[in-house]
Amino acid sequence: MRILLDKFSKSFGTTKVIEGMDLEVGSGEMLALLGPSGCGKSTTLFAICGIHRPTSGRILFGDKDVTGLPSQERNVGVVFQSYALYPHMTVAENIGFPLTVRRLAAADIRKEVAEIAALVHIDNLLDRRPSQLSGGQQQRVALARALIRRPDVLLLDEPLANLDAKLRLEMRSEIRRLQKETGITAILVTHDQVEAMSMCDRIAIMKAGEIVQIATPSGMYNDPRSAFVAGFLGNPPISFLKGRAEQGAFVFANGIRLSLAILGGIPDGTVLTLGVRPEHFGTSGDIAVDGKIAFAETQGRENLYDVILPDGSVLRSIQSVRNDVAVGDAVRWSLDSKAALVFAEDGRRL
Amino acid sequence: MIEKTRVSANFSSVPVVLLLGLLSLPLVLIYAYLFIDTISNSDAGSLVPSEFTLQHWSFLWETKPGKPNIWLVTLNTFVFTSVITAVILLVSSMAGYVLSRLNVPARGFFLAGVMVLHAFPSVTLIIAIFIVLQYLGLYNSLLGVILVKAAIDLPLGIWLMKGFYDTVPWEIEMAGIVDGASRFTVWRRLVLPQIRPAVMALGLFSFLSGWSEFILPQVLAPGAQVQVLSVYLASLIADDNNFDFATFKAVGVFYVIPVLILYVFFQKHLMNIYGGGTKG
Known part of the structure; x- marks a missing residue:
């Protein structure tokens, strides 16, 4: 009924x-x-x-x-x-x-x-x-x-x-x-x-x-x-990055830029939050992100990594089990920019 | 509670038992002589009985001059006690539920009122009650004294029941209501069974309280036809013409037997009320 x-x-x-x-x-x-x-x-x-x-x-x-x-x-x-x-x-x-x-x-x-x-x-x-x-x-x-x-x-x-x-x-x-x-x-x-x-x-x-x-x-x-x-929604949860839009790129507070196609049309200077799910950051993706592994947790079938970016924000990554990286290693992993979610300052999706 | 004494490895219980035994000896002697004196005669000044006799128990089969029949008095006592117990159980179990669960107007006032009434010493009311009963024509009747005793004991009962109802989870009631039961059915079929041990305990408590009540029947219903055992007992010792201490003791033993029986069978339930709420 x-x-x-x-x-x-x-x-x-x-x-x-x-x-x-x-x-x-x-x-x-x-x-x-x-x-x-x-x-x-x-x-x-x-x-x-x-x-x-x-x-x-x-x-x-x-x-x-x-x-x-x-x-x-x-x-x-x-x-x-x-x-x-x-x-x-x-x-x-x-x-x-x-x-x-x-x-x-x-x-x-x-x-x-x-x-x-x-x-x-x-x-x-x-x-x-x-x-x-x-x-x-x-x-x-x-x-x-x-x-x-x-x-x-x-x-x-x-x-x-x-x-x-x-x-x-x-x-x-x-x-x-x-x-x-x-x-x-x-x-x-x-x-x-x-x-x-x-x-x-x-x-x-x-x-x-x-x-x-x-x-x-x-x-x-x-x-x-x-x-x-x-x-x-999502477990492990999505990670959020804070920054602003500039000429089609996402700019962190310390000036590091990520060029993202999905930011086209957003006025320069807009304060943004970028949401990246753990499965969209890791071995495959179209833009490279540098960072350092701060935390690793194995869940049996998959490993969960916390990666600290140069500006101090954290991206989570979930990948099939691998033994070649450990806590403290500097890594250059890829981010799937098409799957990233962009939110305005008040939390609205853009 | 009846629990098996566990043997402790750390210390011997013998000294404790000895000390407690010694201290309790006077009490034991008092109780022993209470009974022994009812079935024997001793010479004046002697503690050792000189002959066995049942004459002190003769009140059971012959009515003393100027005294009511003992069996009528016993019946009165049972009626008095049972009706009080029934009234208290019925009213407390319902009123306690209302105060605990229903959103009645002036709930706070009633809660406070019950508390105050419970704390109020009933003896101070006795003259007023006497006049009221006389006015109503209930003086010297069992009904009158029953009403008064029940009313005085109710606040405690209501308060206790409310406390036990408070421990019953709300979800049980909600479940009952969405299952389609009326509020009364929920109370009767779902909530009341949860506090059955408390109801048992309150029943026993009221029974004992009614059985031992003296001052109210003495003042409000002293007549021969409506006497209860406590009043009968008091009249024995007050009677200067036929002073018989051994018979007084025998009636005392007779009076206490039902209480002992209750204690033996139901002490576990009584503990419930003194030991606070436990769910059974």
Whole structure:
């Protein structure tokens, strides 16, 4: 079902958290609300599930205005960061609870629970209590409970934050599989760009209560609208160089020039920030940059280098493992100037 | 809590046990003689009993002149205590939830009010309460004294319950609400079970408090038909005509038995309330 936020605003007392947000999530789409903590992404999520009432604006599920409806009358499934399983109930009772409160017949509940438990692969755990389950299993129970009454929208609030690295990888694909299999509209709230990029169809990146950009993961990665977006996506992160434009070249504070074709048309003297992703600096590229390796880190398949340029700024480079350079070496590596991103002083992409 | 004594390699526990034993001996003797004196007669001035007798327990099967029947008194005490416990549990568990979780008007005022009432010594109110009950026609009735005792014990119960509700995570409640449950169902089915140990503890606590209450029934319900055990016991020692110290002791033992039974079976739960909130 399509979810629409129309000029949605929320304030707590005098603190405005979100002002005039417009957001549309297509039917069957999985959208990530990505942003640093305190940007209002959880507030948005709680407004959609009805725990917070919007201060103004409308929330629509399909064509139905649910703004004034209490949570109980909206058909939403929520997976909380802490899972919020009911500790005194068994797994089966936990999953069946949304149906129990609707007074369905016990036999029907049992059937539905068995069905959904098989879908999330926990059919052998139904008699256990939440405290007897591992983190990943608890997560599956929470998912099953959210999905059992076939909600209009599935809301996931930092669902992977409490899992260890290996389980996180597993649950990432698992949640995506469930979302695709059930064809449900889903909204994922996260501050982890890897989760957002790997699980979702589109990402809405938020900053201070506003959506900065909405795009597909690759679209946003390759074509960020601002330095904030470029800095948020990508691991290892993008490096920024400060300088100004002069006759089609990028000039550092100490006078060193890099001639970049993409700077054509930008007036001389404009203060610029140049964003270079680690994969665009290294063994291949069209302009040479001198520097000194300040830091090297091996990640098994790849090595990550921090290179200090003569003016003191740092470029990161990620390359296949090589043993011929070490910390302290002077290197002359190439930069792919076509892939560099140029931002104005205020962070706008040029 | 019942825990097995662990043998420590560093020091012997014998001296400690000896010292504590010696210090507790007077107490042990007092309790021992409380019981021994009820089933025996001793010569004047002697500590050694001279004969076994059950005459001091005769209050159980014959009603003393001018005294109510002991079984009626016991029944009164049970009714008094159980109703108080039930009222306190019902009201505290709901009021505590409201104060802890719901956005009610004047919440701060109620919280402070409960605190003040808890700190207020109830005895200072007793004359006013006496007059009110008399006016209402509830003087010398179990109902009247039950209402008063429950009302005086409620602030503590509410405050304790609020404290335990505060430890229940909000997410459980949010999950319940998005699962479609009403706020009442959320309380009844999801939140209340989380604080079950606390409810048990408060129940026991109220029961013991009601069982040992003396001053309120003594002042507000002294009549023969509505007497409770504590008042009955006091009337024995106040009766100058038939002064019988051994019977007084026997009634005392009789009075304390239910308390001992409760302690034996439920001491773990009681620890909950003194030891602060733990989730079960």
